[in-house]
Amino acid sequence: MSSVKLGDAGDISILDFGPFLDGTNKQAVADAVLASFREMGFVYLVNHGLPQDKIDGMFGWAKKFFNLPLETKQLAPHPPSGTHHRGYSAPGLEKVTQHVYDDEELKRNRSQAPDVKESFESGREGDPYQPNIWLPDDLLPGFREACLDFFWTCREVELSILRALALGFRLPEDYFVKYHTASDNQLRLLHYPSVPVESLTKERVTRIGAHSDFGSITLLMQDQVGGLEVEDVTKPGQFKPAPPVEGSIIVNAGDFLQRWSNDIIRSTVHRVRAPPHLTTKDGMTPERYSIPYDMTTVVDCIPGTYSEERPKRYEPISAAQYIMKRLAASY
Template sequence: MLHVKVQEAGGINVINFAPFLDGSRKQEVADAIVQSFKDTGFVYLTSHGLSQTKVEGMFAWSRRFFSQPMDVKMLAPHPASGLHHRGYSAPGVEKIVREVFDPNEIKKRRAQAPDMKESFECGREDDPLMPNIWLPEGMLPGFKEACLDFYWACHKVLEINFLRALALGLGVPEDHFVQVHTRADNQLRLLHYPSVPVEQLKNEEISRVIAHSDYGSITFLFQDSVGGLEVEDPNKPGQFTSATPVNGTVIVNAGDFLQRWTNDTLRSSVHQVSLPPNLTSSDGMTPPRYSIPYFCAPNFDTVVDMIPTTYSAERPKKYEPISCGRYIMERLAANYTRT
């Protein structure tokens, strides 16, 4: 019998999700996922149910979008507020600052090492809090439809099934998480890291994405073959290991809200995007990198308390109940800045 754990990549478990989807070894897969989240906060899934053709098709659309002239991309501008994550952001505009509130310090950090990435973000079409911002009709026909199709495929195929496995692994009913993730208050982000001078990254004159954690419940990440994602060793703060791209997999990581929800049983690990490992460059430039994260959160009006199996008299609750919307908006306000 094949093990559900296929291999490790950068110290992160690669789990075969097929035995959960077909029902043959659901508990074993669920337990392996929860253990990986306890150990590193990350897991790779193979045989996850979303076709590789659909994934590659979304990467193709991403490349088409980012290859448009800047004046075209700016026809779908991300609002100035860091609380409305929709539309296009140009390189150097957005900066993660992690709990820095002083405007002068924020400005200083952005000037020292701007984030050299560009992004496009969308959500569900009927979101009153963060309405989508698309290119004008007739510009890049089919792009909007492709984004929405991929968005809902991630929700129905990946998010719902993974949440069922997570619940099973934590010893609660399978629908425990699913019943409060019904509205898909999520975010699809297309990311492009342009080719930049290697030395500027090494000297920290520019950055790609500095060390940070995600804020919601879980994140699914599709990455190309270039690499550059690094995950902090939970037992050695400040030491990062490369999360090597594994063909045909999706990386899943726990977010801050899930760590709180599970009374710190699961880890929301810090991660960053840096130089690809073992990079050799004849022209002194990095290769461009593309990735597609899908950030998942409970319905924003959901107020959650600790998972029953994660606290006891010997291990009391660490947190008070809080609504998902309030928590995530507070985290965004504290960590994202824009010019």
């Protein structure tokens, strides 16, 4: 364990994923990843196999896209329904919720502090349920190709992490991979415009409110601005910073992985606020960019996570139904 754990950022382990990828210490890495998911639901990975030049390049494309005029970005509009989660969403359009589905409660939720962010979502080409929505090619040449290339690069990292998780559960390495053959994932580009620090600290606006993710795992690339906070698992309602760690990606478990693991793994609530210890001259937060890559599946409890003493807490469920319900509540 000590050979793969490099330290902690806050309460989250920083692990060297390299020994899993090169085969020199696969079981130790797998055990450490699973342990961090059990304890916190989050882990930092370095030497993760996602080339830094590709990460930097995707952040560059995100900045180019979000720097376009609003009327140009809206030529790739997110549909009114959250169940078709593709295209561009302007600031304030999406309001993240946490298990809120009642129409009246959703209205009250949206009338409170808005999420001041803009986003662009894409996935694999040819998805019959959520086809991509792109800008006309001549408005930002190369953007579509860059998004698709990065999507498939993240896919390879995702599969490696799934193999490590399976090994952590003492299952065949392909156990989770065989449930994820359709690549029904999404790549999100997120931009948080500069806003007054006071507005964030007094919660007149939010960047992303407290929520858990929907699917199995999320890979997150964040810039150096910071602001991500993870709920203290020993003190619900209190949050701790998850600061940027150079050369790392953050991986967190979603609701489906918690359900799939019969609650052995945590799907921890998190949010984005003003970076801690922020010093500004004009009272404004710096703008922030991040790139989450999410994934979904269909689940039943993992072998070994239930017994007569610890029975299954969940029935098998279709991920599509649950994910669409959560997405619809955000719009």
